[in-house]
Amino acid sequence: MRKYELKARAESQRETRDRIAQATAELHQEKGVARTTVAEIARRAGVTRPTVYNHFADLSELLPACAAHYERLHPVPDFGSVLAQEDAGERVHGVLARLYGWYRETEPMYGKLFSDRASVPELDRFLEQNVDRMLDGLGLELAAGFAVRGRRADRLRGLIRLALDFWTWQRLAREGLDDEAAADVMGAAVATSA
Known part of the structure; x- marks a missing residue:
């Protein structure tokens, strides 16, 4: 009993x-x-x-x-099949399209989380250890697909990280771009700078 x-x-x-x-x-x-x-x-x-x-x-x-x-x-998208593509530009576009779709789905939550992080230290640490780490890992993996070195590589990693950012997606969405078009714009910017 x-x-x-x-x-x-x-x-x-x-x-x-x-x-x-x-x-x-x-x-x-x-x-x-x-x-x-x-x-x-x-x-x-x-x-x-x-x-x-x-x-x-x-x-x-x-x-x-x-x-x-x-x-x-609201699971994080599976990027495995996209990251397995041969072409580095297609990998960037594919990751961005999936990520931007997830941002759209989760905007009511993540918009508030990212806004609150500056005033809530526990939230900032949590996002840093989870979402930021995921995005940094994706950024490094995407940048590794391009054959650039030195300062060009640093600039490319910065641009990729900008493309992966929630606020970048939100700005593009507010300009009227759907997720695919936003991924086209940012993917083209990354490919051009490589």
């Missing part, structure tokens, strides 16, 4: 953690991290504030759970 009770308790705790992570993700998408309070998270999750703190001592513990919940619903 005791084993069953422990298992039921663990399942209940997991469900509570999941509700808190879901509530947090919803609020971060609606209001941003900087404007979301623990009281609002607790209310939305149907728990008390102390329960939130019992499961997540602080924001640095809550952000990974929130992100995991959100990414199950």
Whole structure:
């Protein structure tokens, strides 16, 4: 009997953690991290504030759970097949087209996250360790496909990183470009500078 009770308790705790992570993700998408309070998270999750703190001592513990919940619903694109293409310019265009489509899908969340990062140190660290690291890795992989060295390589890496940036996509989208056209523009800029 005791084993069953422990298992039921663990399942209940997991469900509570999941509700808190879901509530947090919803609020971060609606209001941003900087404007979301623990009281609002607790209310939305149907728990008390102390329960939130019992499961997540602080924001640095809550952000990974929130992100995991959100990414199950909005997974990062798989770039494998695009990165396997022979032509470096086609690789850049393919990565940008997939990334820009994902940015469009996740704009309500990531627009707020990237805006809040300057005022929320825990969020800045989290984005640095996750999203920035992913984009830096993609940038290095894309730049490696071009046969340039020295200062040209440095400029090319900078341009690729600019092309991968959320704010670049958002600016192009606000100018009326769809994701494919935005990928064409930035892909051509990268290919021309190589």
